[in-house]
Structures are given as C-alpha cells and as structure tokens.
Amino acid sequence: MKRAAVVGVVVGSIVVTAGAAAAIWSLTRPPSIHTAAETYLNALSTGDFDAIEPMLPEGTTQVGTLEAAFAGASARIADISFETRADGSVTADATLAGEHATIGFALTQHDGRWVLGSDALAHLEVSTTMGDSVRIGGALVPAGIVRLLPAEYPVSAAPAGIVRGEATAAVTGESSAAVALEASLSSGATALAQEQIEAYAGVCAEPATTVPDHCGIVVPWAADLSALDAVAFRIDRLPSVMIAADGATFDATGGVLIATARGTALDGTAASFTYRAEDWSLRGSIRFDGDEMVLAVR
Structure with a gap:
C-alpha cells in the first residue's frame, strides 16, 4: 500500500510540472504576426506612439x-x-481623411518581438520657396525627404509667425508623396526685423574709440581732428525696416544719428565736434535658419 501511494504522488507531480511548463510557454511565447499587425495598426489609428516605438524598424x-x-x-x-502572409508581409485597407488608403508593411521577429520593416515608414518630400525647414505635425524638420508614420499631416512653412504657407499631406508608405510650399512673408516679419535692427542699432551707438564698422555710420572727424580719441552717439530716430518681397534682403532707412567726436584738433589743441546724419541707413541680407530669421548687416 505504501508503494502504491508513492507512485501516485510521483505521477501526480509529473503531471502538475508538465502543466506548469505549458502555461509558462504559453505566456512567454511572442504574439502571432496577426496580433502584432493588429497592435501596430490600432496604434496608428489611436496615435499611440508608445505602442509603436518598440516595433520601429531597426536603426x-x-x-x-x-x-x-x-x-x-x-x-x-x-x-x-x-x-497577413507567411512571408511576414501585411496589407491593410483603411480610410484616411475620408479617402481609401492601402498600407503595406513587413514584420520580422527580432529578440523575441516583432519589428517593422523599413518600408513601414512613409516618405514625404517637402520643398519650400523660403527658408530651409518646415513644420510637419509637431516637428520642425529640414526640407527634403522626411520619413513618417502613416497618417495625414499638416505641413507649414518656417519660421512660424514669420513665413506663411500651408498644405496637408496624406502618407501611407504605398507611394511617395510630395508637397511644395509657396511660402511668403507674414505680417509679423517686418515687426520682428525692426526689433532686431533696433537692438543692433543700439549696439552701434555705444561709445567707442573708433567709428564702428558695419553700422552704416560715417563720421567726417578727419576734417576737424588730426587724431580721434573717442566718439559718442545719440539716436534721434531709428532706421525703419522694409523687407524685399522675396524675403532675401532688407533696407532700414530714415534714421537720424548725432555723433560727437573728441580728440586733437588740427591746431594741436583738445577739441570736440558734433555731426548730424539725417540719412542713417542699415542694409543687408536675410536668411531663414530653422525656426529663426537671421539678419546680416552689410
């Protein structure tokens, strides 16, 4: 009787252990390709990037x-x-912004998880007539070819608030898409340029021992002094900015500047002379660098 009881316990133990192993294998095995594809497509539809990120293509x-x-x-x-197909390819039919869309991608297993093939990311080629960057969705990106997840995106010119131009682009990965923005200056561009020129003019007008370069300032002190010791400035009116229609250059004109030069007069005595310029101007070029407008004074 004792021997039979021992045998029963051993057999029962083997059965329980085998059942536990089956349960563990069931819990830890990777999901099927169908489940992985469903997870990815559902995340695309809900905007769940956290679910997509572990599946992004290698590299x-x-x-x-x-x-x-x-x-x-x-x-x-x-x-x-x-x-889904046995080779790991997936084809999905969906609607995007009210239109039919076909989304194709491949899935492969890597380190126990399903990873998207590089074809899952769509290519959008963006060009703009102003600047070197655009804003796509919530991202500022250089103009050119941009890789995106399937969705419809707003595309706008940059810098925002300075350059305007908008479009939308639906990308699915089935075929490349392109957007050409016809950008133009916004009403805020001149005001911002005026702020930059006023700040620049303020630096130009700081006391100095020489007449500053690249400030549009000419002080004819040599007509009255043999040597210049210092020059002080007072701005009576700041130059007013006008930007060219193509956004490439600017002219800031109509400024009034008072300069007082101090040094050695032609007769060898210490002296000072005051000069007034009623046509103080600053001119230069403009470039749009990412999300910034940069003025360069000649």
Whole structure:
C-alpha cells in the first residue's frame, strides 16, 4: 500500500510540472504576426506612439522627431481591415481623411518581438520657396525627404509667425508623396526685423574709440581732428525696416544719428565736434535658419 501511494504522488507531480511548463510557454511565447499587425495598426489609428516605438524598424534615427510629427497629425487611419502572409508581409485597407488608403508593411521577429520593416515608414518630400525647414505635425524638420508614420499631416512653412504657407499631406508608405510650399512673408516679419535692427542699432551707438564698422555710420572727424580719441552717439530716430518681397534682403532707412567726436584738433589743441546724419541707413541680407530669421548687416 505504501508503494502504491508513492507512485501516485510521483505521477501526480509529473503531471502538475508538465502543466506548469505549458502555461509558462504559453505566456512567454511572442504574439502571432496577426496580433502584432493588429497592435501596430490600432496604434496608428489611436496615435499611440508608445505602442509603436518598440516595433520601429531597426536603426531608426530621430525617433523624437518621428514622435512629434505623429503627435501633430491632422488625421489618422480608421475602418481597418488587413491580411497577413507567411512571408511576414501585411496589407491593410483603411480610410484616411475620408479617402481609401492601402498600407503595406513587413514584420520580422527580432529578440523575441516583432519589428517593422523599413518600408513601414512613409516618405514625404517637402520643398519650400523660403527658408530651409518646415513644420510637419509637431516637428520642425529640414526640407527634403522626411520619413513618417502613416497618417495625414499638416505641413507649414518656417519660421512660424514669420513665413506663411500651408498644405496637408496624406502618407501611407504605398507611394511617395510630395508637397511644395509657396511660402511668403507674414505680417509679423517686418515687426520682428525692426526689433532686431533696433537692438543692433543700439549696439552701434555705444561709445567707442573708433567709428564702428558695419553700422552704416560715417563720421567726417578727419576734417576737424588730426587724431580721434573717442566718439559718442545719440539716436534721434531709428532706421525703419522694409523687407524685399522675396524675403532675401532688407533696407532700414530714415534714421537720424548725432555723433560727437573728441580728440586733437588740427591746431594741436583738445577739441570736440558734433555731426548730424539725417540719412542713417542699415542694409543687408536675410536668411531663414530653422525656426529663426537671421539678419546680416552689410
């Protein structure tokens, strides 16, 4: 009787252990390709980047830019149906901004998880007539070819508030998309340029021992002094900025500047002379660098 009881315990132990192993294997095995595809497509439809990030193609760079752009998408896919194939390819039919969209991508297993192929990221080529960058969704990116997750995106010229120009782009990865922005200056561009020129003019008008370069200032002190010791300035009226229609250059004109030069007079005595310029002007070029407008005075 004792032997039979021992045998029963051992057999029972084997059965329980085998059942536990099966449960553990079931819990730790990677999801099916169907489940992985469903997870990705649902995340695209809800804007869940946290669910997408672990599945991004190997070697994906600028993940922060990809996330910011996706967060600012104007429309996401909906009404999704899809099929998977044995080779890991997936084809999904959906609607995007009210239009039919086909989304194709591949999934492969890597370190126990499903990873998207590089074809999952769509290519959008963006050009702009002003500046070197654009804003796509919530991301500022250089103009050119940008890789994005499938969605519809607002595309706008940069710098925001200075250059205007808007478009939308629906990208799915099935075919490349392109946007050409016809950018123009906004009403705020001149005001911002005026602020920059006024700050620059203030530096030009600081006391100095020589007449400053690149400030549009000419002081004819040599007509009255043999040597200049110092020069002081007073701004009576700041130059007023006008920007060229193409945004490439500016003219700041109509300024009034008073200069007092101190030094050695032609007869060898100490003296000072005051000069007034009623046509003080600053001119130069403009470039739009990322999200900034940069003025360069000639």
